[in-house]
Every structure is written in C-alpha cells, then in structure tokens.
Amino acid sequence: MNRLPHETLPPTSLLASRRQAQQRHRILIVGGGAGGLELAARLGRTAGHRGEAEIVLVDAAATHLWKPLLHEIAAGTRYRQQHELDYRQQARLHGFRFHQGRLQSVERGPHRIWLAALCDDEGMEIAPRRSVAYDTLVLAVGGTDNDFGTPGARRHALSLNTPDDAEHFHRRLMALCARADLGTGRPVQVAIVGGGATGVELAAELCTAAPDIAAYGLRLQKLAQPLQLTLVEAGPRLLAALPEAVAERARRDLEQRGVTLRLGQQVAEVHRDALLLRDGSRIDADLVVWAAGVQGAEVLAQTDGLDLTPQRQLKVGPTLQTLRDEDVFALGDCASCRPDPDAPPVPPKAQAAHQQAALLAESLQRRLRGEPLPDFHYRERGNLVTLGRDRAVGALNAGGGSTIFGGAAARFGYWLLHRRHLAVLLGPLRTAALTLGECLSRRARPRVKLH
Structure with a gap:
C-alpha cells in the first residue's frame, strides 16, 4: 500500500521491514533537536521530494523547542506553548515522516533500532516496544549534564536538558516562592552548579524574573532580593569556552545584580537543602540546578559496539560517519568530531549542530548517488x-x-x-x-x- 509523503509512520511491522514498505533508501534520523530537525526538513524538501529516499525522523517528544530557550522557560519569562513546533506538522510541511518513540538500542547487523513502548501520561500503552529499520542512520540524540559522580547530584539536583525539565524547574520555583510569600517570609535560595552558558544565562534570567514574581506577592515584594542566587564554578572564571572579555562582562553583570559567585570551587555533595563544597563550606539552597559538564545520552552505550569517548560521545570521522560503521552518522552534542587531528574536538554548541546538519543534508544526497562525501570543517562564527x-x-x-x-x-x-x-x-x-x-x-x- 502506498503512503502519502506527509503521513506519520504506523507503529507496526511495516516499520520493521524497509524493503516490504517500499524500495526507497530509508534515512532514519533519531533526535529532533535543532540539528536533527533541520536535517530532516532539508532532506525532506530535496531527496524526499524527488523520491530518492524515504526520510524518517524519530523523537521521544511530540514537539520541538529550540534548546537555547530553556533557561527562559525555566525562569518563566517565556511561555513554552508559544514556541513549540509540532513534529507532525513539520513532517507534513517538508515531506518527511515522523515516528514518536524513545531510542532504546541499535542493532547494526540487521540495520534496525529498537524503541521503547510508547505510553501516554496516564500509563496507557499507545504502541509496544518495536523496531524501525534503516539503510542510513543519523544519531542526533543530544547530550546531558555530567555530574562527575558527585554524591546526591542525581537525586537532589534538577537539570535543564529538555522542555519538561525547564517546566519542572519553574513549577518548583513558583511553589517555593508561594511558600515563602505565605509562610516563611524569607528569600528563596537557588544554587546553580556550572558557570557555562546554561548556568550564566539561567542566573541572569532569574534576576530578571525575580522582581516580577515578587510583585504579585505580599511578603516577597518587600524583600530586597526575593531570590538569593549562588553560582558555583569549578574553574577560575565563568564561560571558559568563550573569550575572557565576554566572561568578564558576564561576571560584572551578575555580581552587580546580586548573584554570589563561587569560582574555583568544586561541589563535594548535593543534599536536599544544601551544597557541600570541597573546601568544607556549605551553601544553603531550596533549589539546586546542575548545569556543569556535557556528556552523551545514556542510550549511546547501547549502540552495538560503536566507539565512544570517556564523555560517552560517539567518535566520528571528518565525514561525520562513526568509525566502525559507515552506515551510521552522528551530529551535535552526541558526536565527538575532530576533523583536524591537531585541533580540539568540535565544541558541543548549537552552531556546530547547525553546520553539521547543513553538511549532512548535502552529504547524504551525494551518498545516494554514490559520490564521495565532503569533510566537515567547523567555523567558529x-x-x-x-x-x-x-x-x-x-x-x-x-x-x-x-x-x-x-x-x-x-x-x-x-x-x-x-x-x-x-x-x-x-x-x-x-x-x-x-x-x-x-x-x-x-x-x-x-x-x-x-x-
């Protein structure tokens, strides 16, 4: 049975056999972040539209949100619903297919991935555990925070990796503000671990949101600082990946707005109500956010023997193909790419994912024609x-x-x-x-x- 280009894929055995479904080459993209979704859209408008390949995007969520907005969603200065894009709408617009599911493992021999059972918010099973076949696989599953094995970090600290994480943080923050306004009358104490872009942007956005939040209360609006913010960074300065002049301007801005900076300090333990630092000091905190370090998603350990870095990122060559399997590509935060052996790896930044998606949109079309693939060259803009x-x-x-x-x-x-x-x-x-x-x-x- 022929399926229209804009139809979503059924969670049945039709997915498990690319040859049964149709004879076109299937490019399967796992991960609908900025890089993965842009790649699917570009390929859908070109190779998909011309009938040269079947483009399939898989993601655990039903909607896409530009990740650099997460700190604003967390602070409440942006509304998530206004900035989400529906994957099914994108599939219809650009001529690719969308299949919702969470990646569980990769089987490179039979060229298929396995997705976990899909359930709704009430636990009703929508689709069972199932496989999706591929001819070419692109992994764009992003990354997550690296807690470096710090005791208590996973249990007591929140992350900002997904829109759900950001909304969970915001609900906790508003509940603590309500408790302070109706009960304790003291400022809400927030500790942020990590002085990279996520930590700095979250601290600044919370400074912006604090007066507006307090203005709707009774007791909070009387406080000079309704939110007391502490940012802990293990390195000697903020924004280590950026020029020092940028970091210095960010440092001055945060300190002028009342943020306490603890630079050159490492977290030893995370408790429910405090951070313990390695120098023995304690930082009381009603809310702890972990925004330090980047590593690949846990599922990358289930990629059937593909080479990983100690940070759990897939090792890829200059063409973004994994070292052990030329049919598997990776881009974005989940990939460790070093086009120049004498240079550091490509940094895990949004602009790198955009550039890699643009390259792969051309590379995969060349691959369909049997042409050699170009190398990726990162341009720091x-x-x-x-x-x-x-x-x-x-x-x-x-x-x-x-x-x-x-x-x-x-x-x-x-x-x-x-x-x-x-x-x-x-x-x-x-x-x-x-x-x-x-x-x-x-x-x-x-x-x-x-x-």
Whole structure:
C-alpha cells in the first residue's frame, strides 16, 4: 500500500521491514533537536521530494523547542506553548515522516533500532516496544549534564536538558516562592552548579524574573532580593569556552545584580537543602540546578559496539560517519568530531549542530548517488550569551579577529539566531507571522509565567 509523503509512520511491522514498505533508501534520523530537525526538513524538501529516499525522523517528544530557550522557560519569562513546533506538522510541511518513540538500542547487523513502548501520561500503552529499520542512520540524540559522580547530584539536583525539565524547574520555583510569600517570609535560595552558558544565562534570567514574581506577592515584594542566587564554578572564571572579555562582562553583570559567585570551587555533595563544597563550606539552597559538564545520552552505550569517548560521545570521522560503521552518522552534542587531528574536538554548541546538519543534508544526497562525501570543517562564527530580557554579551568572529559587543545589539543578534532557525523550518512568511503574533500576545499576558 502506498503512503502519502506527509503521513506519520504506523507503529507496526511495516516499520520493521524497509524493503516490504517500499524500495526507497530509508534515512532514519533519531533526535529532533535543532540539528536533527533541520536535517530532516532539508532532506525532506530535496531527496524526499524527488523520491530518492524515504526520510524518517524519530523523537521521544511530540514537539520541538529550540534548546537555547530553556533557561527562559525555566525562569518563566517565556511561555513554552508559544514556541513549540509540532513534529507532525513539520513532517507534513517538508515531506518527511515522523515516528514518536524513545531510542532504546541499535542493532547494526540487521540495520534496525529498537524503541521503547510508547505510553501516554496516564500509563496507557499507545504502541509496544518495536523496531524501525534503516539503510542510513543519523544519531542526533543530544547530550546531558555530567555530574562527575558527585554524591546526591542525581537525586537532589534538577537539570535543564529538555522542555519538561525547564517546566519542572519553574513549577518548583513558583511553589517555593508561594511558600515563602505565605509562610516563611524569607528569600528563596537557588544554587546553580556550572558557570557555562546554561548556568550564566539561567542566573541572569532569574534576576530578571525575580522582581516580577515578587510583585504579585505580599511578603516577597518587600524583600530586597526575593531570590538569593549562588553560582558555583569549578574553574577560575565563568564561560571558559568563550573569550575572557565576554566572561568578564558576564561576571560584572551578575555580581552587580546580586548573584554570589563561587569560582574555583568544586561541589563535594548535593543534599536536599544544601551544597557541600570541597573546601568544607556549605551553601544553603531550596533549589539546586546542575548545569556543569556535557556528556552523551545514556542510550549511546547501547549502540552495538560503536566507539565512544570517556564523555560517552560517539567518535566520528571528518565525514561525520562513526568509525566502525559507515552506515551510521552522528551530529551535535552526541558526536565527538575532530576533523583536524591537531585541533580540539568540535565544541558541543548549537552552531556546530547547525553546520553539521547543513553538511549532512548535502552529504547524504551525494551518498545516494554514490559520490564521495565532503569533510566537515567547523567555523567558529562567535558566541552570544543572554543576560536577561533585554541584554546579552557576545563575541563576533569576522575578518580574522574577534569583536566583543553587548547590550541591545547583542540581544538582537541572539533573537536573529532563533529567527534563522525558525526560517529553516517554517519559511520566511510563517516566521514573520509567528513573530508578529508573539509581539501582540506579549501585551496580553504577565511579564512572567505565574504557575
């Protein structure tokens, strides 16, 4: 039976046999983050539209959210529902197929992956554990925080890796603010572990949100600092991957807004209500967020013998093919790519995932034609870090040098990056309409999400 290009895949044995379903080469992309979804959209509009390949995207969630927005979702300064894109809508727009499911393992011999049983929020099984076959597999499952085995980190600290994580953090934060307003009358203490982009952006966004949250209370609005924020970083400075001038501007901004910085300090233990540092000091905390380190997702250990780094990332060559299997590619945070053996690996940044997705969109079409694949060359175009609702700081690489800039110009640059991502997925007209809708709706809702 022929299936229309926009139909979602059925969770049946049709998936388990690519040859039974149809004779087209199947490119299976696992992970619908910025890189994976952009790759599926580009391939769907080209190889999929021409009938050269069947493009299938798999993700555990039903919707996509640009990951750099997670700290704003967590602080409540953005509404998740306004920024989510439905994978099924994307599949219809771009001519690929979407199949919802969580990757459980890879079997390279029979060229298939296994997905865990899919259940709804009430535990009802929607689809059983099932397999999906592939001719070419692209793993784009992202990464997660590295707690370095710190006692209590997994049990007591929250993460910001997914939209659900961000919403869980926000609900906990609002509950603690309500308790403080109705009961204790003291500031809510938040400890953030990790002085990279996620930790710095979250701290700054919470500084922005705190007065708006307190304004709706009775006792919190009387406090000079309704949120007491402490950021702990093991290294000697913030934003170690960025130029020192950028890090210094971020440090001054956070300290001026009342954030306590503990630089050069390592966390020894995480308790329910405190952090214990290796120097013996204690930081009381109602809420702990772990945003230190990056490692591959746990499922990458179930990839049938593919080479992994100590950080659990897939080792890939210059063409982004895994070292042991030329039919398996990887991109983004889950991949460790070192195109130049004398250079460090490609950093786990959104811009790297965008560049890799653009390369693979061309490479996989060449592979279908039997042509040699180009090597990936990472181009560092600069970095931007948001410091709240209306400010940011960054470095722009151009003309062989680096230009440091901040304020509204940097914030506008950050906004443009999100628009560029949306333009790839929605096109310029839909992106313009969405932008206008965001501007109009902003006037009708509170400045911060209150529930």
